[in-house]
Amino acid sequence: MNENKTDFFALLRFGDYADLFWEESNTLSIRWEEGKIERYTTGEDCGAGLRYMFGEENRFAALDNPNGEALKRLSLHLIGPSSAAKKLLPGSTQLFRPTVLKPVEQISGDAKVRLLENAFKSASLPGVRQISLSYGEGTKHLRIFTSYGESTEEWRTTVTFSITVVAEKEGLLQTAHEAISGTGGFELFDKNDVVAISRRVAERAVKRLSAPPAPVGEMPIIIAAEAGGTLIHEAIGHPLEADAVQKDVSPVYKGAVGKVVGNEKVNVLEDPTMPGQRGFYAFDDEGVPAQRVVLVDHGVLKTYLYDRQTARMDNVPSNGHGRRESFRHRPIPRMANTFVASGPDDPQMILRSIPNGLLVTKMGGGQVEPATGDFVFEVEEGFQIRDGQIQNLVRSANLLGNGPDVLKAIDLVGSDIGWSVGTCGKDGQGAPVSDGLPTLRIPKGVVVGGITP
Numbered sequence: 001m002n003e004n005k006t007d008f009f010a011l012l013r014f015g016d017y018a019d020l021f022w023e024e025s026n027t028l029s030i031r032w033e034e035g036k037i038e039r040y041t042t043g044e045d046c047g048a049g050l051r052y053m054f055g056e057e058n059r060f061a062a063l064d065n066p067n068g069e070a071l072k073r074l075s076l077h078l079i080g081p082s083s084a085a086k087k088l089l090p091g092s093t094q095l096f097r098p099t100v101l102k103p104v105e106q107i108s109g110d111a112k113v114r115l116l117e118n119a120f121k122s123a124s125l126p127g128v129r130q131i132s133l134s135y136g137e138g139t140k141h142l143r144i145f146t147s148y149g150e151s152t153e154e155w156r157t158t159v160t161f162s163i164t165v166v167a168e169k170e171g172l173l174q175t176a177h178e179a180i181s182g183t184g185g186f187e188l189f190d191k192n193d194v195v196a197i198s199r200r201v202a203e204r205a206v207k208r209l210s211a212p213p214a215p216v217g218e219m220p221i222i223i224a225a226e227a228g229g230t231l232i233h234e235a236i237g238h239p240l241e242a243d244a245v246q247k248d249v250s251p252v253y254k255g256a257v258g259k260v261v262g263n264e265k266v267n268v269l270e271d272p273t274m275p276g277q278r279g280f281y282a283f284d285d286e287g288v289p290a291q292r293v294v295l296v297d298h299g300v301l302k303t304y305l306y307d308r309q310t311a312r313m314d315n316v317p318s319n320g321h322g323r324r325e326s327f328r329h330r331p332i333p334r335m336a337n338t339f340v341a342s343g344p345d346d347p348q349m350i351l352r353s354i355p356n357g358l359l360v361t362k363m364g365g366g367q368v369e370p371a372t373g374d375f376v377f378e379v380e381e382g383f384q385i386r387d388g389q390i391q392n393l394v395r396s397a398n399l400l401g402n403g404p405d406v407l408k409a410i411d412l413v414g415s416d417i418g419w420s421v422g423t424c425g426k427d428g429q430g431a432p433v434s435d436g437l438p439t440l441r442i443p444k445g446v447v448v449g450g451i452t453p
Contacts, residue, residue, distance in 0.1 A: 007068055011072065016054060020071075023045070024044075053309060059079070088147060098155065100184055103157075103186075105139075107186045119195060129167060131166075135160070136158075137160070152282075152283040152287040161188075165202045168209070175205060176362075182421075211395040216448050222351060225347065225437060227361055228436075237270070242310035260299050261300070261407055269293065283320075284318075284331070285324045290320045291319055296407070305319065329428075329429050335431075337434045339434075353412065360379050360382045374401070374402050378398050382397055398450075413440060416438050
């Protein structure tokens with residue numbers, strides 16, 4: 001970026017609000033299949049997204065490898081000939097460069113391939129039919145300029161490892177999956193042993209082959225902390241994004257601020273300021289400082305997740321959750337690190353608290369109907385509970401219920417917490433996220449259904 005920032009601010013003197021999002025990125029992706037490298041790809045990208053707000057109207061366009069003159073032409077195209085300019089003075093720049101112990105660019109490609117090779121060997125157990133592994137890294141240098149005279153500059157690095165194992169026995173197939181990811185460098189693997197993780201995933205897939213199908217019907221459910229927070233992300237997090245509420249996509253929570261929406265032990269938070277988590281950032285993709293947001297406080301709904309546009313519509317400040325996949329996309333309200341806060345109850349007591357039911361220790365994929373909150377989630381690993389004791393592993397189960405109802409039904413909240421990671425999809429954009437959950441008891445309202453084994 002050779003242009004003077006004063007030139008960028010000159011582009012933003014039109015409309016009710018305007019911003020320029022400049023991004024330079026580098027990526028590496030390694031895919032391991034059938035005992036060898038299937039794909040090894042690298043990429044570089046550079047571009048800018050320019051946006052103007054006129055009332056509730058967004059005018060947005062993006063350019064690859066732009067220069068000052070190209071951005072001026074794009075600006076004229078977006079604002080039209082009759083727009084009046086306003087005086088705009090650039091302010092100070094806020095800068096954030098995180099501490100990275102092992103920068104990914106200083107780690108050899110051979111070391112990254114060896115990581116996958118060791119994981120493959122560890123997962124190669126009897127009964128395993130297929131092992132799919134991936135390693136990914138992405139670094140971004142972002143600069144954001146706004147018509148408020150603000151500018152921010154930030155560097156982000158994300159590293160990811162994932163494994164999927166398919167086991168087979170007499171024509172029966174069972175799958176297990178695990179992913180680890182965080183912001184920072186290759187030190188992610190000092191904290192996470194991919195050899196041990198891969199062995200555990202393979203063992204889970206193989207054990208599911210001999211597990212009986214889960215019992216079906218409505219029953220008490222315990223979701224262990226290690227199951228991760230996918231349920232909360234999908235069933236509660238998305239409905240609390242402000243655009244979903246304003247567009248009546250999530251009518252359940254519209255006008256519900258200040259009302260009881262969950263058990264008094266339930267606190268739901270959204271916090272992009274957590275270093276190392278996959279959803280960490282210092283500034284959102286509109287240059288607003290990241291902040292911890294309490295969505296549900298002791299069962300009471302406090303607020304929604306806002307970007308600048310939805311905040312303007314509700315006449316409130318943005319709380320730093322305008323995110324975009326890249327410069328090619330306009331920002332929308334998104335989660336980052338969403339979790340139910342740890343509670344007062346002993347996790348071991350919770351496990352012993354129901355006579356018969358299902359203990360979920362690993363959630364799979366799922367889907368939610370935003371208008372109603374109805375959900376269905378696969379249980380990748382679950383155990384039957386009989387007479388208050390954890391019994392055998394079960395397979396072929398899913399959970400059916402309603403997010404708002406579950407939030408109210410939760411009556412025990414553990415003092416622990418566990419995390420899961422993923423890439424959240426919304427409006428054709430992907431965003432890196434983490435989801436957290438303590439051990440929870442849901443005594444009613446969830447049906448265990450069978451799925452095709």
